[in-house]
Amino acid sequence: xxxxxxxxxxxxxxxxxxxxxxxxxxxxxxxxxxxxxxxxxxxxxxxxxxxxxxxxxxxxxxxxxxxxxxxxxxxxxxxxxxxxxxxxxxxxxxxxxxxxxxxxxxxxxxxxxxxxxxxxxxxxxxxxxxxxxxxxxxxxxxxxxxxxxxxxxxxxxxxxxxxxxxxxxxxxxxxxxxxxxxxxxxxxxxxxxxxxxxxxxxxxxxxxxxxxxxxxxxxxxxxxxxxxxxxxxxxxxxxxxxxxxxxxxxxxxxxxxxxxxxxxxxxxxxxxxxxxxxxxxxxxxxxxxxxxxxxxxxxxxxxxxxxxxxxxxxxxxxxxxxxxxxxxxxxxxxxxxxxxxxxxxxxxxxxxxxxxxxxxxxxxxxxxxxxxxxxxxxxxxxxxxxxxxxxxxxxxxxxxxxxxxxxxxxxxxxxxxxxxxxxxxxxxxxxxxxxxxxxxxxxxxxxxxxxxxxxxxxxxxxxxxxxxxxxxxxxxxxxxxxxxxxxxxxxxxxxxxxxxxxxxxxxxxxxxxxxxxxxxxxxxxxxxxxxxxxxxxxxxxxxxxxxxxxxx
Amino acid sequence: xxxxxxxxxxxxxxxxxxxxxxxxxxxxxxxxxxxxxxxxxxxxxxxxxxxxxxxxxxxxxxxxxxxxxxxxxxxxxxxxxxxxxxxxxxxxxxxxxxxxxxxxxxxxxxxxxxxxxxxxxxxxxxxxxxxxxxxxxxxxxxxxxxxxxxxxxxxxxxxxxxxxxxxxxxxxxxxxxxxxxxxxxxxxxxxxxxxxxxxxxxxxxxxxxxxxxxxxxxxxxxxxxxxxxxxxxxxxxxxxxxxxxxxxxxxxxxxxxxxxxxxxxxxxxxxxxxxxxxxxxxxxxxxxxxxxxxxxxxxxxxxxxxxxxxxxxxxxxxxxxxxxx
Numbered sequence: 117x118x119x120x121x122x123x124x125x126x127x128x129x130x131x132x133x134x135x136x137x138x139x140x141x142x143x144x145x146x147x148x149x150x151x152x153x154x155x156x157x158x159x160x161x162x163x164x165x166x167x168x169x170x171x172x173x174x175x176x177x178x179x180x181x182x183x184x185x186x187x188x189x190x191x192x193x194x195x196x197x198x199x200x201x202x203x204x205x206x207x208x209x210x211x212x213x214x215x216x217x218x219x220x221x222x223x224x225x226x227x228x229x230x231x232x233x234x235x236x237x238x239x240x241x242x243x244x245x246x247x248x249x250x251x252x253x254x255x256x257x258x259x260x261x262x263x264x265x266x267x268x269x270x271x272x273x274x275x276x277x278x279x280x281x282x283x284x285x286x287x288x289x290x291x292x293x294x295x296x297x298x299x300x301x302x303x304x305x306x307x308x309x310x311x312x313x314x315x316x317x318x319x320x321x322x323x324x325x326x327x328x329x330x331x332x333x334x335x336x337x338x339x340x341x342x343x344x345x346x347x348x349x350x351x352x353x354x355x356x357x358x359x360x361x362x363x364x365x366x367x368x369x370x371x372x373x374x375x376x377x378x379x380x381x382x383x384x385x386x387x388x389x390x391x392x393x394x395x396x397x398x399x400x401x402x403x404x405x406x407x408x409x410x411x412x413x414x415x416x417x418x419x420x421x422x423x424x425x426x427x428x429x430x431x432x433x434x435x436x437x438x439x440x441x442x443x444x445x446x447x448x449x450x451x452x453x454x455x456x457x458x459x460x461x462x463x464x465x466x467x468x469x470x471x472x473x474x475x476x477x478x479x480x481x482x483x484x485x486x487x488x489x490x491x492x493x494x495x496x497x498x499x500x501x502x503x504x505x506x507x508x509x510x511x512x513x514x515x516x517x518x519x520x521x522x523x524x525x526x527x528x529x530x531x532x533x534x535x536x537x538x539x540x541x542x543x544x545x546x547x548x549x550x551x552x553x554x555x556x557x558x559x560x561x562x563x564x565x566x567x568x569x570x571x572x573x574x575x576x577x578x579x580x581x582x583x584x585x586x587x588x589x590x591x592x593x594x595x596x597x598x599x600x601x602x603x604x605x606x607x608x609x610x611x612x613x614x615x616x617x618x619x620x621x622x623x624x625x626x627x628x629x630x631x632x633x634x635x636x637x638x639x640x641x642x643x644x645x646x647x648x649x650x651x652x653x654x655x656x657x658x659x660x661x662x663x664x665x666x667x668x
Numbered sequence: 669x670x671x672x673x674x675x676x677x678x679x680x681x682x683x684x685x686x687x688x689x690x691x692x693x694x695x696x697x698x699x700x701x702x703x704x705x706x707x708x709x710x711x712x713x714x715x716x717x718x719x720x721x722x723x724x725x726x727x728x729x730x731x732x733x734x735x736x737x738x739x740x741x742x743x744x745x746x747x748x749x750x751x752x753x754x755x756x757x758x759x760x761x762x763x764x765x766x767x768x769x770x771x772x773x774x775x776x777x778x779x780x781x782x783x784x785x786x787x788x789x790x791x792x793x794x795x796x797x798x799x800x801x802x803x804x805x806x807x808x809x810x811x812x813x814x815x816x817x818x819x820x821x822x823x824x825x826x827x828x829x830x831x832x833x834x835x836x837x838x839x840x841x842x843x844x845x846x847x848x849x850x851x852x853x854x855x856x857x858x859x860x861x862x863x864x865x866x867x868x869x870x871x872x873x874x875x876x877x878x879x880x881x882x883x884x885x886x887x888x889x890x891x892x893x894x895x896x897x898x899x900x901x902x903x904x905x906x907x908x909x910x911x912x913x914x915x916x917x918x919x920x921x922x923x924x925x926x927x928x929x930x931x932x933x934x935x936x937x938x939x940x941x942x943x944x945x946x947x948x949x950x951x952x953x954x955x956x957x958x959x960x961x962x963x964x965x966x967x968x969x970x971x972x973x974x975x976x977x978x979x980x981x982x983x984x985x986x987x988x989x990x991x992x993x
Contacts, residue, residue, distance in 0.1 A: 144846075151950070152942075154751040161751075162709035241723060242753060244706060247713025295753035316762050317942025321846065340846050344940045348818050349840050352826045356836060535700035535955055538708040540717060542727060543701045559708075567711060586714035 143337035145360040145647060145665055147658070148350045152317050152343045157300040158280040160242045168363060168657040169341055172322055173220075174281035174305035175332075177211055177230070180563045180655035182384060184449035186275055190214060190225070190282055190306065194275065197609065206270035206609035211278075213261040219284050220310040220325045227257035232285035233278070240294030248567075249277055270609050272566045281305070308334035308663035317343055328663075335666035354379050354642055360667075361650065362642040363658060367438050367508070373642055382652040383640035387560030389442045390509065392500075392516075392632040393552075394418050397592040400551035402580040406592070410490035411498060412553065416472040418629035422458040423465035424523045425516055431635050434511055442636040444622035445561070445569050448654060450611060453619035455626060457633065465523055469496070474524070482524035497526040501546070502556040503538075504531040512634065513556050527554075541585025548585045550592060558637065563655055565618065566606050573621065573630070574602045593630035673980065680972040687968045688961070692737065695957055696730045702750045702955040724750060737961060747958035751951070756962045759947065764929060766843060767943035770936070771928040773859055774866040779921075781871050783914075786878030790886060791905055801875060808872025817865040817938035824861060841940030862939040866932050870924070877920065881913040888912075915986055922978030926970035930963070 153166050158174065171179075177191040186194045192212045195201020201210050217225040234255045237245040251271040256264050265274070287304040289297045302311055306329075309322035320341040324334050342359070344350045351369050353359040355376055365373075365381070373379050396418075398407040411417055431439055440447075443457025473487035474496050482496040500517065502509045510531055517527040537557065539545030546552045561568035571577050575594035577587025601617040601624075608614050625631060640652035649664040703721060706712050721727050725736065740747055746756040789801040821840055828837040838861050839845070848854040885891065886909050894908045895901075931945030944963065951959040982989050 154749075155753060160753065162706055162712055242720060244709075244712050244716055244720070246719070247716045248711060250713070250715075295748070300753060315942070316759075317766075317946060318843065318940070319846065342842065342940070343942070344841060345937045345946065346818075346841075346940070349821055349938060349940065352821055353840050356826060356840070358836075358840065533700060534708070535704035535953070538704040539699065539701045540703055540707055540721070542721065543699070545701070545707075562711070567713075584714075584718075 143335075143667065145336050145339050145667065146358065147339060147341045147361040147363065148344045148353060148359040149341050149363050150343075150345060150347070150350070153320070155300040156303045156311070156314075157294070157297065159237050159240060159245050159283070160295060160300065162244050164657070165363075168659060169320060169322075170281065170303070170659075171307065171657055172309040172339065172659040172662045173303050173307045173311055173325075174283070175307045176281050177213075177278040178275055179279070179660060180653075182651060182653040182655065184563055184655060186563075190217065202274070202609070206274075207267045209265045209267075209274050210258075211263040211265065213263070214329070215261055217306055217329055218327050219287065219304050219306055220327055221287060221304050222327060223284065223286050224260075225282070225284075225306055226260050227263045229282050229285055230263045230278070231255050231257050232288075233281075233283045236283055236288065236291045236294055237280075240291040242295035243291075245280065248273070252277070270607055272606050272608075272614070273564045276562065276564050306332075308332050309339060312338075319343060332663050334663045336662075339662065339665075354644065357644065357646075360644040360647045361658060364639060365642045367436070369642070370438070378645055379642050380645055381640060381642050382650060383638045384652045384654045385440055385448060386637040386639045387448065387562060387654060388558040388637045388639075389445065389447060389560050390439075390512065390556070390558040390634045390637070391442075392421075392634065393555040393557075393590045394421070394630060394632065395550055395552055395554065395590075395592065396630060397550055397578075399553070400546075400549055402548070402550045402585070404580055404582050406550075406580075408489045409553070410484075410487075410494060411474075411496060413489040414472050414487065415628055416468045417474065417496075418632075419458075420465040420468035420472070420523070421520070421525070422629050422632045423461045423468065424520055424525070425458070425632065425634070426460040426519055427458070427634070428460065429519075430512055430515060434515055435508060435635065439635040439637055442633040444619075444625060444633060445572065445631075446565060446618050446622050447636055449563050451565055451615050451618050453615070453622045455619070455622045457626065462523060469523065469525075476524045480521070480524060481526045495526065496524060497528070498553040499528045499530065500554045500556060501530050501532060501537070501552055503534045505534070506531075509556065509558075541579060547590050548579045550579070550590070555590060556634075560636075566614075569618070569621065570602050570606060573598060573625065575599050591630035593625075593628065595624055595628060598624045669980070669983070673976065676976050676979075680976075683972065684965070684968055688738070688741075688965055689734065691961060691964045692734045693730070695955075695960060696733075698955075700955050702726065702957060705954060737958075741961075741965070746962040749951075749959050750956045751954055751959075756958045759959055760944070760962060760966065763931075763942060763944045763947045766941060767931045767936070767945065768928055769843075770859070770862055770866065770941055770943060771932060774863045774870065774932075775924070775928065777863055778867045778870040778874055781867075782874035782878060783910075785871075786875040787882055787905060787910060789875065790879045790882035793883060798879075801879070805872040805876045805879075808868050809876070811868065813865055813869055814934045814938060816868055817861075817935060820861045820865055821938070841938070843941065862935050862941055865938070866935040874917070874920070878913065878917060881916055882909060885909045885913040911985075915982070918981050918985060919978050922974045922981065923971075925974050925977075926967055929970055930967045 149165065151165060153169060154163060155161050156170050158166060158170050175189050177189060178186050178194050179189050181187050188194050190213055192214055193199060195209050195211060213227060219225060234249055234252065237243055238249045251267050252265055253268045254266045258264050284304050288299045301314060308325055308328050310325040312323040313321040322339045324337050347366055350362050351372055354362050355378065357378060373381050394412045395409050396413055397409055427441060431441060444453050444455040446453040469482060473485055474482040475485045477483040484490040484492050484494040500513050502513050513529045517529045520527050537547060541548045547555060571588040573589060573593060577589040578592045579585040579587050598621050601621050604617045605614045641658055643650040646668045648666050648668055649661065651661060653660050703717060706717060725733060748755055749759050785801055789798045792798050824838040825836045825840040830837050839858050843858055844855050891904060891909055894904045929944060931943045931948065933945035933949050936943040936945045948963050
């Protein structure tokens with residue numbers, strides 16, 4: 117056969133493409149993110165990924181350190197009653213700003229910018245923070261560096277309101293156009309770094325802010341946040357030395373870090389507590405004063421379900437000791453409560469079910485026989501729903517389902533997409549309308565638990581027809597004493613008094629079991645050994661101390 | 669011909685309207701909410717959520733929302749992304765060139781490899797070369813490409829080093845090294861692995877297709893006649909056989925071309941390529957309806973146009989085909 121092709125086409129010019137890569141500039145750190153930010157305006161998004169990057173550029177008045185203590189950033193000091201920053205009745209808070217601070221474009225920071233931040237947060241289009249500022253009655257710039265904030269009544273989150281960062285009035289725009297501000301893509305801030313370039317879906321390049329005040333001056337010249345969606349690729353880049361920080365590495369990667377000297381893992385307790393929400397009301401009947409759930413309406417059944425879980429098995433075996441025991445909604449910080457919680461006790465659980473009128477049937481599933489809310493013959497069968505793409509959550513549900521089978525409780529375990537589970541009232545999401553037996557997911561609270569626990573546990577926050585589905589009391593728990601205590605937690609300026617109130621709520625929740633607390637996540641970031649001063653914080657994104665980062 | 673093209677284009681208008689209505693209805697009917705991410709945040713209040721839903725028109729009845737979308741789309745305004753607040757067209761135009769570079773390169777690479785290999789394989793049927801090609805093509809079609817992508821990274825980024833610099837042989841992803849975006853060689857270097865990953869299936873598929881098509885043509889009488897006339901084998905194969913064998917390939921190419929703009933999710937994900945595939949996927953996860961609608965409609969238009977192009981190209985390549993216009 118004659119030759120057809122002059123020569124086999126040089127398969128590729130691949131070999132010729134040995135192109136020289138660039139070595140790391142010594143003062144550049146690279147952070148690997150799983151996804152890009154949607155916006156850099158912290159008032160139009162609640163996405164956690166935003167708060168990993170933005171605090172390097174935009175600074176708040178105060179921050180929270182890893183120990184759960186407030187510290188001043190743009191403020192001269194944290195206002196308290198003792199230093200005169202908070203009035204005796206707690207209704208007036210005076211903020212004194214640092215003097216001589218300038219924005220990265222050179223304009224001075226003034227008290228008026230704080231006022232503007234309030235205006236944008238409350239009236240801006242697409243704002244997600246209006247509710248957080250709703251308690252403010254008036255805000256006024258007294259002079260260039262003093263802001264006075266007045267509340268109708270004492271507001272427990274007076275420090276947290278300014279945690280998202282101060283916006284420059286001169287470099288943003290009309291709040292009525294907030295969703296389309298140029299600032300959202302190119303923010304001007306006071307932080308250690310300034311945005312140099314943002315290539316959508318690819319990388320965000322920050323360079324040292326030349327105008328930053330001395331105590332916040334960064335030691336690195338540049339930080340590059342690279343968007344690398346594949347976890348495998350991120351891990352390989354860390355091992356190869358092309359990444360200095362990997363945000364939220366999966367627990368499945370621990371063996372990888374253990375095997376290399378180049379990468380460390382720094383973890384801290386997370387605010388997220390995995391819990392089961394037991395539906396106390398009749399399924400899918402969200403009205404005031406609804407009928408009790410035929411099975412879960414009885415507290416003895418709920419307690420039996422709490423005793424029926426082997427917590428040690430979940431924590432030590434399933435999660436390989438990488439999560440922490442949780443027993444109440446109050447686990448961390450100044451408000452942490454000592455609550456023993458339930459322990460695995462299958463006899464006790466069985467006895468409680470017997471007592472509640474649920475007798476073991478022939479096929480190993482209990483049936484009602486004199487149960488208070490269910491007709492005789494009803495099977496003790498419950499649906500357990502969590503969200504998808506979270507293996508540990510799914511495995512946890514399956515293990516619990518197995519444990520319950522020993523107890524004579526049948527469960528059907530299901531996962532649905534996150535956007536389905538967390539849908540709203542208008543979507544008729546099951547969580548809102550109460551059309552479920554047990555929901556399993558993680559939620560948690562920041563350093564001030566008030567808004568969160570009030571939303572989750574106060575009876576006014578049971579979503580129902582009458583309030584158009586407002587509120588997050590999905591267990592539909594109603595307890596007059598708890599309501600009182602939760603209200604006290606929001607009105608008392610005394611932290612000790614508040615903590616005592618919360619801990620009593622924890623006790624009530626323990627006894628009445630609207631929720632079963634499974635475990636609290638501990639999470640963190642992987643970082644290169646050459647990166648110094650990196651520290652994971654429970655209370656802030658990874659950039660909280662980015663000014664101190666440096667390379668060895 | 670012009671009348672034919674115009675008629676086909678006019679015919680596609682009702683089709684696109686139906687597609688848009690259908691996709692809109694499906695998005696509305698699918699469970700989930702664009703505000704789910706906000707709902708999950710315990711610090712956000714119900715009043716905030718309601719105001720945002722109202723501002724974004726999410727509380728209006730579906731037909732009203734659809735009418736509003738159509739009215740905007742007719743003016744070229746596809747609305748704003750619910751995630752970023754930026755115009756949807758900006759979002760798409762930012763991603764489009766990235767995807768086009770990746771997919772077009774892979775496409776050209778595919779043709780450059782598949783055509784000669786497919787032809788040679790057919791001409792030398794049952795030779796060791798043919799067996800090797802058939803086996804490789806079969807593997808190429810069967811290997812899941814995300815696995816192939818991870819293996820490429822493992823071998824060419826992680827395990828192998830460039831003997832001159834000590835750095836990795838190929839980068840793990842991205843379009844260029846930071847600060848070297850204008851270097852042609854740097855960008856080409858970043859293209860190699862994703863192009864190999866993306867084209868692996870295509871090369872396999874096109875090679876097999878062309879081989880089969882060539883085999884059929886090579887057995888035709890006119891090929892035998894051409895050989896009998898004493899024509900050079902190269903001329904027989906390329907002028908007489910390939911031109912006929914390549915005819916069905918045109919359809920294949922035309923139908924695959926919209927991919928150039930709709931993106932390649934797996935490749936973009938594994939190699940951190942900021943393209944359309946990822947934009948679509950992210951928007952779907954977050955129920956960013958304006959972006960989803962725009963991308964689906966854009967792709968639909970491309971498919972309509974590509975089909976038309978295929979039909980027109982047919983008429984040019986094959987003198988036997990004439991459209992009734």
